[in-house]
Every structure is written in structure tokens, then in C-alpha cells.
Amino acid sequence: MALFELQNVSKHFGGLQVVSNLSLAVEQGEIVSLIGPNGAGKTTVLNLITGLYAPDAGKIVFDGRSIAGKDVHQITRLGIARTFQNLRLFLNMSIIENVMSAAYARTSANWFQIILRTPGFWKEEQHIRAVAEQKLAFFGERLVGYRFEQPAYSLSYANRRRLEIARALMTEPKLLLLDEPAAGMNPKETQEVTELIGKLRDELGLTIILIEHDMGVVGGISDRVIALDHGEKIAEGSFEAVATDPLVIEAYLGRNENMVRK
Amino acid sequence: MSQNKIGVDQWVEQYDQRVNKAKGLQGFIARTSQRLPPWGWLIVLVAVGALLPVITQNNFAIRIAGNIALMGTLALGLNVVVGYAGLLDLGFVAFYGIGAYTYAYLSSDFSGVHLPTWVSLPIIIVISALFGLVLGSPSLRLLGDYLAIVTLGFGQIFVQLMTSLTRVSLPGHERPVDLTGGPNGIINLDKLSLFGFTARTVTDHYLILLVVLAVALLVIYHLNRSRIGRAWRALREDELAAEAMGMPTRRLKLQAFAIGAAVAGFSGALFAGWQGSVFPANFDTTLLISVYAIIVLGGLGSLPGVVVGSIVMVAAPDILRDVTLAGTLFYVGVLVTLIGAIRPRWQTALLIGLVVVFGVIVRLIVGALDAQALAEPQLSNSLITNTVRSWLIIPVNATIIGNYAFGLLILMVLGVSRIKHSVWRLAALVPTLYVLIFVWETRLSQEPSVTRLLFVGVLLIVLMIYRPNGLLGQKRVEIV
Ligand SMILES: Nc1ncnc2c1ncn2[C@@H]1O[C@H](COP(=O)(O)OP(=O)(O)OP(=O)(O)O)[C@@H](O)[C@H]1O
Numbered sequence: 250m251a252l253f254e255l256q257n258v259s260k261h262f263g264g265l266q267v268v269s270n271l272s273l274a275v276e277q278g279e280i281v282s283l284i285g286p287n288g289a290g291k292t293t294v295l296n297l298i299t300g301l302y303a304p305d306a307g308k309i310v311f312d313g314r315s316i317a318g319k320d321v322h323q324i325t326r327l328g329i330a331r332t333f334q335n336l337r338l339f340l341n342m343s344i345i346e347n348v349m350s351a352a353y354a355r356t357s358a359n360w361f362q363i364i365l366r367t368p369g370f371w372k373e374e375q376h377i378r379a380v381a382e383q384k385l386a387f388f389g390e391r392l393v394g395y396r397f398e399q400p401a402y403s404l405s406y407a408n409r410r411r412l413e414i415a416r417a418l419m420t421e422p423k424l425l426l427l428d429e430p431a432a433g434m435n436p437k438e439t440q441e442v443t444e445l446i447g448k449l450r451d452e453l454g455l456t457i458i459l460i461e462h463d464m465g466v467v468g469g470i471s472d473r474v475i476a477l478d479h480g481e482k483i484a485e486g487s488f489e490a491v492a493t494d495p496l497v498i499e500a501y502l503g504r505n506e507n508m509v510r511k
Numbered sequence: 512m513s514q515n516k517i518g519v520d521q522w523v524e525q526y527d528q529r530v531n532k533a534k535g536l537q538g539f540i541a542r543t544s545q546r547l548p549p550w551g552w553l554i555v556l557v558a559v560g561a562l563l564p565v566i567t568q569n570n571f572a573i574r575i576a577g578n579i580a581l582m583g584t585l586a587l588g589l590n591v592v593v594g595y596a597g598l599l600d601l602g603f604v605a606f607y608g609i610g611a612y613t614y615a616y617l618s619s620d621f622s623g624v625h626l627p628t629w630v631s632l633p634i635i636i637v638i639s640a641l642f643g644l645v646l647g648s649p650s651l652r653l654l655g656d657y658l659a660i661v662t663l664g665f666g667q668i669f670v671q672l673m674t675s676l677t678r679v680s681l682p683g684h685e686r687p688v689d690l691t692g693g694p695n696g697i698i699n700l701d702k703l704s705l706f707g708f709t710a711r712t713v714t715d716h717y718l719i720l721l722v723v724l725a726v727a728l729l730v731i732y733h734l735n736r737s738r739i740g741r742a743w744r745a746l747r748e749d750e751l752a753a754e755a756m757g758m759p760t761r762r763l764k765l766q767a768f769a770i771g772a773a774v775a776g777f778s779g780a781l782f783a784g785w786q787g788s789v790f791p792a793n794f795d796t797t798l799l800i801s802v803y804a805i806i807v808l809g810g811l812g813s814l815p816g817v818v819v820g821s822i823v824m825v826a827a828p829d830i831l832r833d834v835t836l837a838g839t840l841f842y843v844g845v846l847v848t849l850i851g852a853i854r855p856r857w858q859t860a861l862l863i864g865l866v867v868v869f870g871v872i873v874r875l876i877v878g879a880l881d882a883q884a885l886a887e888p889q890l891s892n893s894l895i896t897n898t899v900r901s902w903l904i905i906p907v908n909a910t911i912i913g914n915y916a917f918g919l920l921i922l923m924v925l926g927v928s929r930i931k932h933s934v935w936r937l938a939a940l941v942p943t944l945y946v947l948i949f950v951w952e953t954r955l956s957q958e959p960s961v962t963r964l965l966f967v968g969v970l971l972i973v974l975m976i977y978r979p980n981g982l983l984g985q986k987r988v989e990i991v
């Protein structure tokens with residue numbers, strides 16, 4: 250059985266049908282890419298999955314249970330984490346605290362333990378910190394050491410994207426949703442991100458849904474690609490098959506020729 | 512600056528080295544402050560605070576210090592709600608009132624109940640926190656400005672209720688019952704009594720409040736450095752992202768609201784016990800403004816900032832009651848501003864010299880024109896004031912002329928701030944400073960009530976210009 254499934258999900262805003270009757274399934278350990286021209290509804294799909302929007306119709310099943318209608322934080326607790334297309338870090342908190350804060354759902358120290366600084370509290374706190382440092386170490390040297398205590402706003406754009414991934418990892422997800430992780434990165438950094446996504450699957454056993462405009466990233470890493478246009482699935486299959494699909498080419502060419510890069 | 516030759520990253524990386532190399536007092540303070548753990552700071556705070564009654568038997572001074580500790584504790588509660596969780600709660604002072612009135616009900620003849628304070632305090636904390644929860648749960652659905660307006664209304668309603676619930680028909684009572692004492696409040700409350708010790712003197716109260724402040728600081732510090740505190744701040748920074756990272760934002764907001772209310776209620780009880788009475792007017796908007804001024808002045812979310820903020824906000828208006836002290840503060844303030852604003856330093860000295868020369872010339876001219884226009888300077892017991900008055904003119908009808916001069920001063924200050932050329936600015940500063948001193952001596956020093964407010968206002972404005980994040984606040988960035 251698939252780890253994650255969308256069954257006939259629809260969503261509209263006013264008169265605009267943003268997602269219509271979309272079904273898709275993701276197997277444990279798969280990397281699935283969602284592509285499509287601007288405004289196709291990719292981010293909306295992530296918002297539906299994470300509970301920010303409630304679907305008009307259809308079912309969302311994760312790990313064998315329906316999650317549509319649950320609170321956002323409950324869905325995260327069940328094991329779905331995400332990054333945001335327009336970066337939403339806690340800018341005035343330190344880098345390590347950005348990551349540590351995401352351990353909230355996985356920790357349990359109560360008011361008493363916190364105020365009295367009991368041994369149980371210290372143990373948990375040290376554990377959180379160690380895990381957070383380990384998540385940051387995933388990105389090599391870039392976010393470690395003296396950087397831990399720096400505020401998040403002091404980071405470069407690419408590092409902010411990395412920090413967001415680290416923060417998402419801290420929630421201990423099974424399914425990771427990445428919304429354009431390579432946006433605004435240079436070719437070398439883009440290459441790094443591609444490798445990193447592979448590492449996340451291979452070393453942490455994560456299942457990943459990836460939204461990306463950079464066809465290099467999509468082609469390099471995806472097990473399967475799903476193309477959306479106007480909220481509908483227009484193609485699904487291997488990257489080669491989808492990239493050469495006439496409907497997909499038309500969807501991109503019809504609106505924006507620059508989108509087809511490869 | 513030379514530091515710019517190395518990258519920002521290196522600059523940050525070398526922070527420790529710089530601190531260790533720093534010389535003199537500054538270096539010593541930087542090093543100690545790094546090494547001293549938070550409870551070390553608390554011990555320093557309590558130890559220094561406890562010295563005060565040893566140094567002085569002056570009840571006036573000790574009372575001010577007690578007020579500082581009380582307002583500091585109250586502001587700590589607000590700091591959780593506004594500084595950490597980012598909820599603009601303008602009804603906060605009502606919880607202070609709820610705590611105070613609950614104390615009055617639990618320890619006075621008004622209700623006939625006389626609980627010792629150590630029994631009533633836990634009850635008061637729970638009741639205030641419950642009120643926080645009850646009022647928080649509907650209003651926390653609102654965002655930003657709406658929350659502010661609704662809570663402001665709540666604060667007003669509290670004062671109204673306490674003023675007007677004097678004739679309430681209750682079942683089982685024939686005549687209407689007075690629930691609150693109305694505008695005359697509830698008086699003759701029991702003294703604070705902790706485990707057999709009863710607070711009688713100002714010093715007793717001060718010491719209790721000092722310890723309470725220290726404990727509150729420690730509790731809030733611990734909460735801040737924990738999963739809950741991190742979640743609060745995360746929710747302040749970006750509520751949606753916090754929720755998406757698994758933090759139950761609604762519950763966290765309620766918790767912040769409740770702990771703020773509990774701290775406020777607790778301080779309110781101590782206030783009531785100290786004052787020995789409660790009146791609705793104790794909990795009006797003036798107090799709200801002071802508490803907000805404390806946390807804004809100190810820096811939102813900063814705990815040492817709360818302490819410094821309450822020292823300034825409580826002590827300044829009280830000290831300024833005294834004309835001699837106010838005068839000293841005024842001249843020191845002007846001098847420090849000049850030294851800070853004018854480079855190189857010798858220009859400051861030149862400027863002061865020129866102002867005196869200017870004053871002497873004005874005096875000669877006025878004396879030659881109309882000798883009767885000048886009043887004999889009244890000598891005060893302040894050296895500075897006497898020195899100034901020896902060359903300044905004090906007109907006979909000082910009030911009117913002083914008022915005009917005040918208007919002129921505002922125009923001159925605006926004018927000087929427009930002059931870019933440094934020599935001309937220095938030249939223009941001479942008469943401006945003269946008029947400033949003239950206005951102070953003829954008008955402001957005579958009206959302490961106005962001066963106090965003016966002082967605090969100017970202080971806040973100047974501070975917010977130079978340090979928009981408060982005295983000890985961290986740099987805050989909204990969007991980058
Ligand atoms: N909350 C909302 N209210 C109204 N319209 C919305 C909302 N969210 C998204 N939309 C609309 O839905 C459509 C799809 O948006 P979405 O962000 O999902 O596109 P996308 O595929 O992620 O595009 P991009 O590649 O530019 O990120 C757009 O036309 C957008 O304007």
C-alpha cells in the first residue's frame with residue numbers, strides 16, 4: 250500500500266478551480282516531482298496536504314489514515330514536514346533555535362520540569378540540541394560551529410533554504426515536501442541540493458515530494474514525475490516520458506517558452 | 512572602520528577573542544557578563560538590592576525601589592505576552608486588578624475573610640490564570656489589531672465594573688449588595704503575611720518585592736529557554752510556519768496569556784497588600800502605558816531590559832519631583848548629549864564657552880536698555896544652578912517671557928537640525944542652547960509636574976531614535 254495518497258482531491262478559490270479531481274500515490278522511499286507552469290497549482294497541493302487548506306472534495310490518506318480536516322500541527326506530528334516556496338524562517342531567532350523549535354511536537358518537558366530545571370528537562374534539552382546540530386551538519390560546514398548562535402536573518406539566501414530543510418527534518422518526518430528548494434541558487438549549489446535530496450532518501454529513508462522548476466534537479470533525482478496544468482494531472486511517469494509528453498510541452502510553451510530548459 | 516577588512520563571518524567568529532583581548536573596565540564587564548550564569552546575575556541583583564536599606568534609612572528612596580521591583584515583576588508578565596508570544600494585549604492591567612481585588616476579598620473585613628498571604632497567593636495565581644484563559648480563548652482567534660482593541664475594551668470594562676458594582680441584587684439578599692466598594696475601593700486590607708512573618712515597614716515590603724522579582728525573573732528565564740519559550744518566539748516570528756512545524760499555536764498563545772495573567776495577578780496581590788487598599792483608579796490606562804513603556808524602553812523580550820526599563824520609568828518621574836535633582840539631571844543630560852553629538856570634543860568646550868559669553872553680552876545689553884526688567888536671581892542650594900544664574904538673565908515677568916521663549920526654542924531647534932554646514936551649525940547652536948537654558952531656568956524648573964512628563968516623553972523619543980529596539984533589546988528584523 251502506498252505511504253501517501255490523494256484521491257480525487259479538488260480545491261477552488263472563488264471562481265478559480267485550482268486543483269481539480271487530482272489523484273496521486275507515493276510509495277515509501279520514492280522521490281516524486283511535481284512540475285508544471287506557474288500557477289498550475291503545485292504549491293496549493295502542498296498546502297492541501299499539510300492542512301493549510303481544506304479540500305473541497307476528495308480524500309487525503311497518509312500512513313493508512315485519512316488526514317483531511319486535521320489541524321496543521323497534528324498533520325506535522327503524524328510525520329509530514331515541508332519547506333516553503335517563499336522562505337518562512339523565524340528570522341529573529343538563532344539558527345540552532347530555528348531548528349530546535351521544530352522539536353516541539355516530539356518533546357514532552359512540562360511546565361514543572363522546565364521551571365525547576367529537573368534532570369529530565371536537561372536530558373531532553375541536551376538531546377534536542379544534539380539532534381539539531383546533527384540536522385544542521387547535514388549541510389556540511391555551512392551551518393555549523395559559530396553559526397549556531399547567529400540570528401537567521403544573517404544568513405544568505407541559499408543558507409536560508411538549507412536551514413528550512415534542517416528545520417523540517419527536525420520534526421522527524423516520514424514524508425518531506427520540498428517547495429522549490431533550488432530556487433535562487435547558483436548551478437553549483439543546485440547540484441549540491443540535488444545530491445542532498447538523494448542523501449535524504451538514502452540515509453534517512455525519507456519519502457519526498459519535490460516541486461521544482463529546474464529540470465536538471467527534477468531529471469537528476471526523480472523516480473517519477475507528475476505534471477500539472479490548471480490543477481489537473483496531464484502526465485505521469487519517468488522524467489524522460491513526461492518531459493517529452495506533447496501535453497506537457499504544450500502547457501509550458503503555451504504560456505512561457507523559457508520554462509523548458511532541457 | 513578597520514574591522515570591515517575582514518568578512519562578517521570572521522568578525523562574528525572572532526567575538527570571543529575580541530572580548531578576551533578587550534582592556535580596562537569595559538573588557539572586565541564583557542568577560543564577567545559572559546562567564547556569569549543567569550542565577551549569578553540574580554544573586555548580584557538581590558545582593559545589590561538588599562544593600563539599599565543598609566545604606567539609607569530614607570523611606571522615600573526605599574519606596575521607589577519597592578515600586579521598581581513591583582513594576583518590574585508586572586512588566587515581566589507583559590513581556591511574556593507581548594515580547595515572546597507577540598500578542599498585543601491592551602487589557603493586561605485588568606489581570607493586575609483582578610489579583611489586587613482578589614487579595615482584597617481574601618484578606619479584609621470587606622468580605623470577612625482573612626487568609627494569610629501565603630495561602631491566598633496560590634489561589635490568586637490560579638484565579639488570575641483562569642481569567643486569562645477565559646478571556647483569551649475567544650479573543651485569541653482575533654489577529655493583531657483586533658486583539659488589541661478587544662483586550663483594550665476588556666481593560667476598560669474591568670475598571671467600569673469595579674466602579675459600578677455597588678448595588679447588585681443577589682438572590683438570597685433582601686437589599687442590593689456592594690460587591691466592589693465602588694470608586695472608594697476597598698480599604699484596610701490585611702498586611703502581607705508570609706509563614707508567620709508580617710510585613711510592616713517599607714523595608715519589609717521592599718525586600719519581599721525584591722525576592723519576588725528575582726524569582727519571577729528566574730522562572731521566566733527558564734520558560735524562555737525551553738521548548739515552550741522557543742515555540743512562543745517562533746509563533747511571534749511566523750505563526751503559520753510555527754504551526755506547520757508542529758507547534759499548536761492556539762494552545763501556546765493561551766498558555767502565554769495565562770502565564771502573563773498569573774504573573775500580573777500575583778503582582779496585583781502584592782500591590783494591594785502593600786498599599787493596604789484597592790481602588791478602580793489604580794488600574795487605569797496610565798498604568799498600562801507605564802508598563803508598556805517599561806518593556807519597550809528596555810527592549811521587547813529582554814529580561815535585563817525589563818529591570819532597566821522599570822528603574823528608568825519608575826525612578827525618573829519620582830526623582831524629578833525634586834527641583835534640585837531635576838536641574839542637575841537636566842544639565843548633565845544636556846552636557847552628555849553635546850559631548851556625544853559633537854566631534855571633535857574641543858568644539859563642545861568652545862560651544863559652552865561661547866554660550867556663556869553670549870549670555871554675558873545679552874545681560875549687558877538688556878541691562879543697558881532697561882535695568883528694571885531684570886529680577887534678582889534667587890539662589891538655590893545647587894551649585895550648577897547658581898553658576899548658571901550668575902550669567903543668565905531672569906526677567907521680572909518670567910512666566911510670559913518664558914512661554915514665548917519656549918515657542919522660540921522649538922523653532923530654533925528645528926532650524927538647527929536643518930543646518931548641514933558644521934561651522935554654521937555650531938554658531939546657531941550658541942543662541943539655541945542659551946534659549947534652552949533660559950527656558951529651563953525661567954519656566955520648566957518652576958513646574959515640576961509638567962517637567963516630569965516632558966522629561967519622560969523626551970527620554971522615550973530620544974531613546975527610540977537612537978535605539979529603536981530599546982536599551983537592551985536585540986536587533987529585530989521584520990523582512991529581509
Ligand atoms: N489562498 C488563495 N486564494 C486565492 N487564490 C489562490 C490562493 N492560493 C493560490 N491561489 C491561486 O491558485 C493558483 C495556483 O497557485 P499555486 O501557488 O498553487 O501555483 P504554483 O503551481 O505553485 O505556481 P508557482 O510555480 O508560481 O509557484 C494561482 O492562480 C493562485 O493565484
Ligand SMILES: [Mg+2]
Pocket residue numbers: 291292293334428
Ligand atoms: Mg508554488
